[in-house]
Amino acid sequence: MITAESSRLETIQRRLRTRIEIVMGMLRRNPLTLLGALIVCFLGLLAVVGPVVTPYDPAAQDLPNRLQPPSLTHPLGTDQFGRDLLTRIVYGARFSLGIGLTVTTIRVVVGTTVGLVSGYAGGWVDEVLMRLVDIQLAFPGLVLALVVAGILGPSLQNLLIALAVVGWSTYARVVRGSVLSIKERRYVDAARLVGTPRRRLFRRHLLPNVISPVLVIATLNLGTVVLATAGLSFIGLGAQPPTPEWGTMLAGGREYMRQAWWIVNAPGAAIMLTVLGFNLLGDGLRDTLDPRQQTRIEEV
Amino acid sequence: MESLLEIQDLQVTFETPDGTVTAVDGASLSVDRGEIIGLVGESGSGKSVTARSIMGLESPGRITGGTIRYDGTELTAISTADRRQYCGSEMAMVFQDPSTTLNPVFDVGEQIAESLRLHDQQSEQSLLDFLQLRPFYDRSAWADHRTAAAELMEQVGIAQPEDRVDAYPHELSGGMCQRVLIAIALAADPELLIVDEPTTALDTTTQARIIERLRKLAANTNTAILVISHDIDVVATFCDRVAVMYGGQMMECGSIDNVVESPEHPYTKGLVDCRITADSSHPLSTIPGSAPDQIPDTGCPFATRCEYATTDCRESEPPDVSVGPDHIVSCGELNSVRISDPTPPAEAGKKAIERGNSKPQTCYDGGSIQKRSEFAADEDTAGNPLFEARNVTKQFECSASVFNRWLGEPQAFTAVDSVDLAIDRGETLGIVGESGSGKSTLAELLTGLQTPTVGEVLFDGEPVDGVETRSSDQLRDVGVVFQNPQDSINPRLTVQEAVAEPLLEAGWSQGERIARADELLDLVELGRQYASRRPHQLSGGQLQRVAIARAIALEPQMVVFDEPVSALDLSTRAKLLNVLVDIQERLDLTYLVISHDLGVVKLIGDRVAVMYDGAVVERGNPDHIFEQPAHSHTAALVAAATGNE
Numbered sequence: 001m002i003t004a005e006s007s008r009l010e011t012i013q014r015r016l017r018t019r020i021e022i023v024m025g026m027l028r029r030n031p032l033t034l035l036g037a038l039i040v041c042f043l044g045l046l047a048v049v050g051p052v053v054t055p056y057d058p059a060a061q062d063l064p065n066r067l068q069p070p071s072l073t074h075p076l077g078t079d080q081f082g083r084d085l086l087t088r089i090v091y092g093a094r095f096s097l098g099i100g101l102t103v104t105t106i107r108v109v110v111g112t113t114v115g116l117v118s119g120y121a122g123g124w125v126d127e128v129l130m131r132l133v134d135i136q137l138a139f140p141g142l143v144l145a146l147v148v149a150g151i152l153g154p155s156l157q158n159l160l161i162a163l164a165v166v167g168w169s170t171y172a173r174v175v176r177g178s179v180l181s182i183k184e185r186r187y188v189d190a191a192r193l194v195g196t197p198r199r200r201l202f203r204r205h206l207l208p209n210v211i212s213p214v215l216v217i218a219t220l221n222l223g224t225v226v227l228a229t230a231g232l233s234f235i236g237l238g239a240q241p242p243t244p245e246w247g248t249m250l251a252g253g254r255e256y257m258r259q260a261w262w263i264v265n266a267p268g269a270a271i272m273l274t275v276l277g278f279n280l281l282g283d284g285l286r287d288t289l290d291p292r293q294q295t296r297i298e299e300v
Numbered sequence: 301m302e303s304l305l306e307i308q309d310l311q312v313t314f315e316t317p318d319g320t321v322t323a324v325d326g327a328s329l330s331v332d333r334g335e336i337i338g339l340v341g342e343s344g345s346g347k348s349v350t351a352r353s354i355m356g357l358e359s360p361g362r363i364t365g366g367t368i369r370y371d372g373t374e375l376t377a378i379s380t381a382d383r384r385q386y387c388g389s390e391m392a393m394v395f396q397d398p399s400t401t402l403n404p405v406f407d408v409g410e411q412i413a414e415s416l417r418l419h420d421q422q423s424e425q426s427l428l429d430f431l432q433l434r435p436f437y438d439r440s441a442w443a444d445h446r447t448a449a450a451e452l453m454e455q456v457g458i459a460q461p462e463d464r465v466d467a468y469p470h471e472l473s474g475g476m477c478q479r480v481l482i483a484i485a486l487a488a489d490p491e492l493l494i495v496d497e498p499t500t501a502l503d504t505t506t507q508a509r510i511i512e513r514l515r516k517l518a519a520n521t522n523t524a525i526l527v528i529s530h531d532i533d534v535v536a537t538f539c540d541r542v543a544v545m546y547g548g549q550m551m552e553c554g555s556i557d558n559v560v561e562s563p564e565h566p567y568t569k570g571l572v573d574c575r576i577t578a579d580s581s582h583p584l585s586t587i588p589g590s591a592p593d594q595i596p597d598t599g600c601p602f603a604t605r606c607e608y609a610t611t612d613c614r615e616s617e618p619p620d621v622s623v624g625p626d627h628i629v630s631c632g633e634l635n636s637v638r639i640s641d642p643t644p645p646a647e648a649g650k651k652a653i654e655r656g657n658s659k660p661q662t663c664y665d666g667g668s669i670q671k672r673s674e675f676a677a678d679e680d681t682a683g684n685p686l687f688e689a690r691n692v693t694k695q696f697e698c699s700a701s702v703f704n705r706w707l708g709e710p711q712a713f714t715a716v717d718s719v720d721l722a723i724d725r726g727e728t729l730g731i732v733g734e735s736g737s738g739k740s741t742l743a744e745l746l747t748g749l750q751t752p753t754v755g756e757v758l759f760d761g762e763p764v765d766g767v768e769t770r771s772s773d774q775l776r777d778v779g780v781v782f783q784n785p786q787d788s789i790n791p792r793l794t795v796q797e798a799v800a801e802p803l804l805e806a807g808w809s810q811g812e813r814i815a816r817a818d819e820l821l822d823l824v825e826l827g828r829q830y831a832s833r834r835p836h837q838l839s840g841g842q843l844q845r846v847a848i849a850r851a852i853a854l855e856p857q858m859v860v861f862d863e864p865v866s867a868l869d870l871s872t873r874a875k876l877l878n879v880l881v882d883i884q885e886r887l888d889l890t891y892l893v894i895s896h897d898l899g900v901v902k903l904i905g906d907r908v909a910v911m912y913d914g915a916v917v918e919r920g921n922p923d924h925i926f927e928q929p930a931h932s933h934t935a936a937l938v939a940a941a942t943g944n945e
Contacts, residue, residue, distance in 0.1 A: 185790075186782040186783075189749055189780075189788075190788055191790075193749070193767055193775065194776070194801060194802035195767070195776075204790070204793075208790075
């Protein structure tokens with residue numbers, strides 16, 4: 001029994017090692033992906049440790065020091081209330097990445113579940129779920145989110161709900177398509193023939209084989225969600241001032257664009273960098289998760 | 301006289317992340333005008349790369365040495381643009397898989413006409429021509445090409461070519477598509493036609509027809525044909541001369557009579573011996589080992605698998621020995637090969653000719669394994685059969701549109717038509733038929749993957765329905781092995797996890813599963829060292845062994861094989877069939893083997909049922925059916941299996 005346990009541990013370790021090797025190999029081959037990964041890691045680090053390190057309070061006003069250009073004490077300058085912009089950007093990263101991750105996770109979970117059920121069950125279940133998806137896809141995403149956020153009232157939490165509600169249909173479509181082809185594979189038949197219960201069939205045979213495209217879309221989607229969050233906050237439907245949210249900061253700094261260019265440019269650059277990072281990473285993932293390429297890597 | 305095509309010491313390499321891989325390593329070959337020459341070898345022997353290099357399609361590989369002379373021109377030295385002139389008008393190639401080679405958005409007439417057009421007008425095609433805009437475009441030329449396309453289709457043996465020119469590739473069968481490809485290649489009237497695996501995707505009867513058609517064409521037009529195949533049987537019925545390739549080098553080259561009937565090289569002997577012929581019996585002889593991924597830098601590439609190999613073989617390149625008129629063997633140990641061979645080659649050859657189409661048996665130990673139920677030809681067998689199908693019919697709905705379905709005019713396609721079948725304990729029942737004869741559907745009905753429209757399936761005397769309703773005992777008693785091994789193993793699992801899957805469902809613990817999986821991998825002669833590999837690291841034959849191990853994991857009473865060997869090389873096929881019979885002996889299993897190849901079924905089947913158009917048209921002892929086929933369809937299958945026209 002002990003040997004079995006240890007051999008199992010060994011298998012897990014070895015698998016982990018090959019996974020890491022795959023990722024490292026991918027980054028080495030593709031410098032742009034590496035850049036994307038670095039940006040994302042940097043932002044993540046910023047969001048986690050940044051607020052601990054920074055000496056300023058993101059909400060505390062310091063009117064004598066308002067509209068200060070970038071300097072050593074305020075690396076990105078101060079805004080119209082004298083708040084340190086870098087501090088606010090760092091706190092804002094928490095909101096943006098937090099919302100991005102939460103919304104994307106909800107979308108992935110809902111969309112993948114709908115896609116799996118729809119593709120595997122077929123018949124009227126498929127019909128109903130897919131028409132639901134069609135209806136959702138008929139609305140422009142951001143407009144629908146606007147409506148939902150408008151009905152629920154402007155707050156970060158409602159923004160999150162609004163964004164989660166609109167974006168899952170893409171995942172459902174992609175997953176359903178893959179399931180349709182994979183459930184015809186003989187290994188699914190073989191599993192059915194040994195009496196595999198449906199739950200395990202999904203977990204062991206369907207999900208692992210449909211998840212690659214989902215991961216790619218999710219990564220690319222993270223950037224879009226960050227952008228949408230900022231956009232909705234900018235028009236006043238998301239975070240309310242004085243919350244240090246990037247979109248809200250943009251909206252606040254708009255009036256001072258001519259006197260203090262840094263107020264709008266700092267959050268603008270942060271948004272751009274985040275979206276760019278996720279997009280580069282997503283593109284790299286797409287190239288790597290192509291099963292044929294993975295073959296090559298694992299054989300190394 | 302100079303040959304049409306002369307390849308000397310060709311070297312082709314591929315750059316991979318693991319370094320440079322040599323695919324062709326000093327191959328030489330010559331093709332004369334009007335002759336049909338075969339290039340044989342297992343998968344990975346470099347035969348396709350050689351052919352593609354002739355056409356200038358070697359990318360992503362690179363020709364690093366040697367020469368390809370075509371009609372006096374050195375092809376490796378001229379520019380790509382100059383080279384393009386040779387493609388089509390001088391030489392043409394028919395690729396392996398017709399379903400992916402034809403463009404699905406054009407009808408086949410258009411695709412043939414395109415080839416005609418390109419080689420008709422020497423000038424470049426203008427944009428107006430390409431767009432086919434009415435006032436500027438000469439419609440009559442288009443019509444001419446269509447007519448010519450129809451004529452070509454008639455030439456390659458497509459019936460009603462006037463109607464079929466308008467057909468799209470998906471509307472034609474695999475055999476038809478293959479013929480269309482040949483028609484495209486012939487459109488430019490080439491001097492040299494390269495055919496890559498012309499028959500692998502087709503069932504035996506269609507194979508025979510296509511071979512016949514190509515032979516006639518070669519005779520009529522004096523076109524040289526280079527046939528690439530892993531199946532030495534196909535080459536033997538087809539070609540005048542043959543070159544045997546292994547590890548990127550030519551092992552043996554000569555006329556068919558010399559090479560196939562009295563092979564000299566140990567590798568050729570192996571290939572010839574592992575064929576299934578009318579007199580084959582278990583165990584089939586095989587070539588030990590499997591083709592290595594890397595060709596050794598020095599010495600004979602076959603040395604690692606050759607029983608006669610000496611240190612000389614491994615260290616120096618084998619000499620080319622001329623053993624007779626038009627018969628060259630690349631082997632340094634010919635003398636020891638000849639001495640250890642019980643029958644001198646000349647005599648063996650004579651014997652083979654006498655027997656029509658057979659082979660010297662080297663490994664057969666004199667009939668220790670008897671066919672169990674010699675006289676079980678009639679259906680009413682004593683006792684209760686293990687598996688029984690009673691009047692089973694399966695229909696699929698195939699209404700043309702949703703509206704038809706709503707209007708209540710269901711159109712049904714009958715895949716299996718009132719089939720009665722019984723399988724006794726311990727016997728092997730073979731089911732043969734062309735593709736589309738309903739044999740796979742029958743297997744799915746028996747295993748429960750489909751439920752019959754009419755009739756019932758009984759297992760061990762009890763009626764059984766679809767898999768979802770079968771008890772776990774009923775499920776564990778039937779193992780299934782599918783045709784395409786790549787498709788039947790989940791690519792995300794390790795070999796061990798795949799094999800242990802039935803055990804997982806049966807509630808075995810982790811430790812027990814690992815131990816049993818190792819045991820099973822040894823049983824199918826794959827070896828437990830493969831346990832942690834992933835499916836993509838295994839060859840087709842190895843994967844099929846994994847599938848077999850999975851099927852017998854819970855010690856079922858019965859195993860259903862759906863085309864177990866049709867996706868495999870000849871030598872791999874022979875090895876796998878041996879494993880199948882061994883396992884049956886050891887575990888006392890009942891087999892149901894489905895195949896389009898009568899040879900396979902005859903070899904391991906005790907009884908055989910022939911299916912045609914959904915119904916069983918003939919059944920009985922395989923030897924009887926082989927000798928005296930009653931149904932015309934069976935006769936066609938027999939003819940195809942024995943290579944007689």
